[in-house]
Amino acid sequence: MGAGLNATHDPALRSWVESANAADADFPVQNLPFAVFRRADTKEPCRGGVAIGDQVLDLGALHALAPFSGLAAEALGACAAPALNALMAQGPGAASALRAALSGALRSGAAAAARLRSLLIPQAQVQYQLPASIGDFTDFYASIHHATAVGRLFRPDSPLLPNYKWVPIAYHGRASSVRVSGFDFPRPHGQLMPAGASVPQLAPARRLDYELEVGIFVGRGNELGTPIALKHAEEHVFGLCLLNDWSARDIQAWEYQPLGPFLAKNFATSISPWVVTLEALEPFRVPFTRPAQEPAPLGYLDDAAVRAGGAIDIRLEAWLDTQKMRTVGAPPQRLSHSSFRDSWWSVAQMLTHHAVNGCNLSPGDLIGSGTQSGPAADEAGSLLELTAGGRQALTLANGEQRTFLEDGDRVTLRGWCERAGFARVGFGAVSGTVLPARTA
Amino acid sequence: MGAGLNATHDPALRSWVESANAADADFPVQNLPFAVFRRADTKEPCRGGVAIGDQVLDLGALHALAPFSGLAAEALGACAAPALNALMAQGPGAASALRAALSGALRSGAAAAARLRSLLIPQAQVQYQLPASIGDFTDFYASIHHATAVGRLFRPDSPLLPNYKWVPIAYHGRASSVRVSGFDFPRPHGQLMPAGASVPQLAPARRLDYELEVGIFVGRGNELGTPIALKHAEEHVFGLCLLNDWSARDIQAWEYQPLGPFLAKNFATSISPWVVTLEALEPFRVPFTRPAQEPAPLGYLDDAAVRAGGAIDIRLEAWLDTQKMRTVGAPPQRLSHSSFRDSWWSVAQMLTHHAVNGCNLSPGDLIGSGTQSGPAADEAGSLLELTAGGRQALTLANGEQRTFLEDGDRVTLRGWCERAGFARVGFGAVSGTVLPARTA
Secondary structure, eight states, X not given: OOOOOOGGGOTTOOBSXXXXXXTTOSSOTTTOOEEEEXXXXXXXXXXXXXXXXXXXXXXXXXXXXXXXXXXXXXXXXHTTSSSTHHHHHTOHHHHHHHHHHHHHHHBXXXXXXXXXXXXXXXXXXXXXXXXXXXXXXXXXXXXXXXHHHHHHHHOTTOOSOTTTTTSOOEEEXXXXXXXXXXXXXXXXXXXXXXXXXXXXXXXXXXXXXOOEEEEEEEOSOOOTTOOOOGGGGGGGEEEEEEEEOOEEHHHHHHHOTTTOXXXXXXXXXXXXXXXXXXXXXXXXXXXXXSOTTSOOOOGGGOOHHHHHHOEEOOEEEEEEEOHHHHHTTOOOEEEEEEEGGGOSSOHHHHHHHHTTTOOOOOTTOEEEOOOOOOSSGGGOSSHHHHTTTTTSOEEOTTSOEESSOOTTOEEEEEEEEXXXXXXXXXXXXXXXXXXXXXXX | OOOOOOGGGOTTXXXXXXXXXXXXXSSOTTTOOEEEEEETTSOOXXXXXXXXXXXXXXXXXXXXXXXXXXXXXXXXXXXXXSSTHHHHHTOHHHHHHHHHHHHHHHBTTOTTHHHHGGGEEEGGGEEEEOSSOOSOEEEEOOOHHHHHHHHHHHOTTOOSOTTTTTSXXXXXXXXXXXXXXXXXXXXXXXXXXXXXXXXXXXXXXXOEEOOEEEEEEEOXXXXXXXXXXXXXXXXXXXXXXXXXXXXXXXHHHHHOTTTOOSTTTTTOEEEOSOBEETGGGGGGEEOOOSOTTSOOOOGGGOOHHHHHHOEEOOEEEEEEEOHHHHHTTOOOEEEEEEEGGGOSSOHHHHHHHHHTTOOOOOTTOEEEOOOOOOSSGGGOSSHHHHTTTTTSOEEOTTSOEESSOOTTOEEEEEEEEOOTTSOOEEEEEEEEEEEOOOOO
C-alpha cells in the first residue's frame, strides 16, 4: 500500500523559506500540497501553486523558467492551467517526480533558491479556486462511530444497519455547489415537516449542521466497465483535503425516504484549498482501529496492505466562532476532534468499491469520507451527534448556547498529521459562514 | 407556461427534405431536435446537427456559410462545438431564434434549399455523442404510479410514503457514466445478499432492469444561492430526451439504506441522441391527470399555468429484443407503454424544487423524470413492476420467459407526441444491450 518512504520525507530537511521550518508549520518542505490560486483582487489567470511555509510558490511562473526535465517537467506543465485535472490525470509517478523536484528546489542550500524567491507570494495575499474541475462528487459514510451515533437517534435498539460492516455506503452528491474555503452562504430554504404537523411548510432550515470530513481527489481515472483492484486503488488517488458537507437536518428528515439526501446537502459543500498528496501522508499510515473480532470484508475489499497500513492518522478538528465572539474579539472555540484512523473503510476500499460495478472515476472527481467521528463523546463530527439530535444544547465559553448553527456562525475545520521522528504535515483549514436566509 | 404556439408549429409546413413529410416521421420540420454527431468511422470533429426526416443537417458546416444574422447566428455559432453547452447557456430566446431560422431554411420552397442540400448527412451514416458535457445528473421520482407500485412490493399496507405528494423526490446520479444510445455494457458486479443468507457475496447482478424515463437538459443556469421561481422555471430548460436508467435491483436492495441507490444505478445510464426543444413540444401541453381532490402543492410549486398545461403528453414505449429473437429475425416486442402526462410533478416543478434551497443548475445538466409508469398494469415502466418484483415471469411471443434482463437482451425506448391538427413530434429511440458480466 503506497510507495513507501523516500528522500522527500526526511525529517532533517529544512527549507530556505524560513516560515516552513517552524515546528507547528502546516506546510514544511516535507508536505508540498497543491492548490489553484491567483493574487487577491486581481484578474490574473488562476494557476497551480505549491505551499511552502506561509508562501505559495507560483507553479505557472516556475513552468515558464523550465527548471525541470522529464516527468517532473511534464507534471509542472500541467500546473500552469487554472485547474489541476491534467496533473491529476498523469498519475502518481508524475506527481511524485514533481514533488521530488520541488523538494530539491525548496530545501535549504538549493542552488535554485535565488531564482525562485521572486516566485513566492504570501498566502495572505492570494485567493484560491477549486483545485480541479470536479466532474462528480461522491460522499461515503465511512465512520462507524458516526453511523452508529446517527442511527441511535432514529433506531435506539438497532443503531447500525445490517449492511454497514459489509458495504462502504455512499451516495452521489452535487458537484456544482462545491466551493473552496471562504465561501459564505445563506441559510437554505426547504420543505420542513414540524413534529405533529400534517402539512409541510417552506421555510429556512432550522437544523443546520456541519460535517467534519476528509476529501479525496481522484488522480488517474478508470474506463467505464473496468473495476479497480484494491492493490491498485491508491494509484488512482491524487491527494486529500478537508471537506465540510454542510447539512440541513430538518430538510433531510422530511425528504430522504426512499432515495436518500438531496436538497439537505446540495446547497453548499466546502473544501480546503490545499490538496496534500498521498505520498506526503506516507509516514502517517497506521492499522485500522476496528476490533479484530469484526467480520473481515469480502475479498475484493481485503488485502494484507489494507490490514497493515490502510488507515491514515489525520487529526481533525472543528472550530466555531459566532458573530458575538468575533464582535468582542474572542477566539474560536473547538467543538470536536477526531482522527481519520478510526474510519471503518480506507481510501483504497472506498475507491475499489466505487468501481466494482464498472463505474468510471475521472481525474478531479471528489470523494468525501463521510463525517469522521471517533469513539468518544467529544469526537463527534457534527452537531447532530454533539447535541443528541438537538436535544442537549452546547453551552459555549461565552455563555451562548447552540443546538444547530445560527446566522453569523463560522465553522472552521483543521487537519494535520504528526508522528515522532517525522515533520508535521498539515492541511490548513476550510471555513465558511452561515448568512441569514434570503428574503423572497 | 411556455411561449405558446408560433409559425414553426404550423401543421401545414412541409420540408424540401422529402423524408420529413411522412406522416409517421419522428423529425418533421415542426420538430428540429438537436444532437452532436460525426460521420461514423471517421475522426472528424464532433459538432451539432439538427434532424430533418432521416437526415442530419450539419450545423458546423452551416455555420461556416454564415446564413443567419442576429440571435440565430449567435446560436448557430454555438452549434459548431463538440458539445451544446454554450447553445444551452444562451437561453430560450436564442434557441427559439435558431429554430425559426432553421424552420425557414428547411421548409418547402426555401431559397436556401440548393445550398443546404450538400450539408445533409443520412442519419444511418452518423455516430452520435452526448449532446452536452453533463456537469451533474439528477434523477427524480415523479411518477406516482411507479412510486406506488414499487412501494407496494416493500410495504403492501402503505405503498406511498407520506412525503410523496408534497416533495418532488430526487437523488443525485452519476454524470460520468451517462452514454448516448448504442452503448452496450457488461452486466455489473456488486454485493448481493441472497434471501436467507447472512453473509453477502460479490457476484454479477441477477435482477437487472430498465427504467423508462424522460430526460431534461438544463439551458440557462442559476447562480448558487438563487432559487428559480416556478413561473421562470421553463426558461431554464433547453429540451427533453429519452432516458434509460439501467438498474440492478439486487444491488439496490442491499445497499440503499440509509443513503439511497448508488452502485445499483451508476454503471450506465443511456439517453437518446436527439434533444427535442421545449418549444417543439408546445402543442402537446395538457393538464395533469392527478385527481382534483389531492392536496395542492405548496405555493412555490403551484401556479395557474402549471395547473392548466404543466404536463406534456409524450407517449413512451419500452421494447425488448433478445438474442434468440435477433438470431431468427423476429421483431422486437413491446414490454410497456405510458405517457409523461401521468407524471405527478411537471418539468417546471422539478426545476423549481431542485433550486429552492439555492442549488445551482448549469447549462447541460441532465435531469431524469424517474420511471414513468401509468395507472394501468401494462403501463409499468420497469420489469420490477411488470413482474411484481420478479415473482411473475413474462412470457414473450417466442416462448422465452423474463423476470429481469438476460445477457444479450436489448432494450429500446421510444417516445413521440401526437395530437389532431398538429404534426407528429418524435424523440427517436435509445437502445442498449446487456453483455455478459466480465470475468475477473
